[in-house]
Amino acid sequence: MDTRPPLPASTPLIDPFARAISYLRVSVTDRCDFRCVYCMSENMTFLPKADLLTLEELDRLCSAFVGMGVQKLRITGGEPLVRKGIMTFFRAMSRHLDSGALKELTLTTNGSQLRKHAAELAECGVRRINVSLDTLDEAKFADITRWGRLAQVLDGITAAKDAGLRVKINAVALKGFNEDEQFSLTDWCAREGHDLTWIEVMPMGDLGNENRLDQYWALSDLRARYADRFTVTDLPDRTGGPARYVRLEETGQRIGFITPLTHNFCESCNRVRLTCTGELYMCLGQEDMADLRAPLRASPDDAALEQAIRAAIARKPKGHDFDYSRQSVAGKVGGQMSRHMSHTGG
Numbered sequence: 001m002d003t004r005p006p007l008p009a010s011t012p013l014i015d016p017f018a019r020a021i022s023y024l025r026v027s028v029t030d031r032c033d034f035r036c037v038y039c040m041s042e043n044m045t046f047l048p049k050a051d052l053l054t055l056e057e058l059d060r061l062c063s064a065f066v067g068m069g070v071q072k073l074r075i076t077g078g079e080p081l082v083r084k085g086i087m088t089f090f091r092a093m094s095r096h097l098d099s100g101a102l103k104e105l106t107l108t109t110n111g112s113q114l115r116k117h118a119a120e121l122a123e124c125g126v127r128r129i130n131v132s133l134d135t136l137d138e139a140k141f142a143d144i145t146r147w148g149r150l151a152q153v154l155d156g157i158t159a160a161k162d163a164g165l166r167v168k169i170n171a172v173a174l175k176g177f178n179e180d181e182q183f184s185l186t187d188w189c190a191r192e193g194h195d196l197t198w199i200e201v202m203p204m205g206d207l208g209n210e211n212r213l214d215q216y217w218a219l220s221d222l223r224a225r226y227a228d229r230f231t232v233t234d235l236p237d238r239t240g241g242p243a244r245y246v247r248l249e250e251t252g253q254r255i256g257f258i259t260p261l262t263h264n265f266c267e268s269c270n271r272v273r274l275t276c277t278g279e280l281y282m283c284l285g286q287e288d289m290a291d292l293r294a295p296l297r298a299s300p301d302d303a304a305l306e307q308a309i310r311a312a313i314a315r316k317p318k319g320h321d322f323d324y325s326r327q328s329v330a331g332k333v334g335g336q337m338s339r340h341m342s343h344t345g346g
């Protein structure tokens with residue numbers, strides 16, 4: 001048993017590989033109003049409400065992380081904007097922006113509820129948001145999201161823009177699905193003033209539908225296609241995450257590529273992920289997690305919680321474990337994650 005006195009709450013979170021943990025992604029719900037085929041099965045069973053952290057508990061947890069040096073908070077899900085009362089939580093977090101402790105409060109959303117919430121998000125100090133959008137074709141959109149309506153999302157994006165939010169579009173690259181839209185989506189983003197990032201599809205859970213590996217479209221191929229049409233310059237911009245950026249010189253656009261399956265970003269990884277039940281995942285590609293709900297609920301005082309957070313960060317692994325190459329002949333993927341992205345928040 002560790003008998004050393006606990007560190008002061010304000011001591012920054014540094015993991016065993018000398019990486020400062022400054023970025024927390026928080027999944028505030030596992031529910032969603034879409035059923036994207038690469039993310040959820042058609043008939044998802046969601047967590048019982050009693051398992052979820054309340055908004056007050058989420059506030060306590062996030063505030064503890066901010067107190068320990070987290071400067072960037074990304075709210076995600078499931079679909080964060082379908083959680084009841086979520087704007088109360090954004091309002092509460094904005095106090096950390098006001099105090100200067102938090103540098104950025106942001107969210108990743110499917111855009112369906114943006115018309116309703118964009119203005120208030122801006123009021124709460126949100127400046128940039130990520131909106132997931134894989135296609136501009138209405139029928140294809142309905143097909144990939146199962147339950148979504150493209151017009152509603154586009155209207156939400158317009159509302160976000162009107163509220164002064166900068167929008168980054170995240171598109172999952174899917175072979176045979178949006179390959180033919182690489183340039184139309186790029187051109188649309190240029191016209192609308194949105195950044196664009198492509199995400200490589202990850203093997204997540206048993207979704208009860210076709211093998212997602214069939215739709216794997218390597219981002220190196222997208223990059224090569226851009227290079228056929230544009231002068232592509234690699235940018236040094238790094239966010240501590242799996243994104244790399246290029247500039248298309250002819251349009252000045254910045255295009256991102258997120259390749260979660262490569263190891264090339266682990267050495268600079270500055271992030272951890274909190275689920276809506278209070279599980280802290282130290283690495284997207286590993287199963288290890290720490291339960292923070294128990295210490296949170298055990299005492300109104302944050303000392304035990306802070307200790308639990310530090311103990312978890314001390315276990316952050318050096319790197320993750322995804323590897324398509326370990327796919328066996330039986331079609332089982334070596335690095336496949338059994339949990340859904342909607343659980344850890346992508």
Ligand code: SAM
Nearest residue numbers: 038039077078079108109110132201202341346
């Ligand atoms: N509902 C919100 C949304 O869609 O933006 C936030 C949560 S969603 C899980 C976060 C991101 O994960 C989305 O951009 C989505 O496209 C991505 N995602 C989900 N499943 C994925 C998978 N199997 N591979 C790669 N990206 C995935």
Ligand code: SF4
Nearest residue numbers: 032034036039078110
């Ligand atoms: Fe919902 Fe986002 Fe998953 Fe699509 S990717 S099902 S919008 S959580």
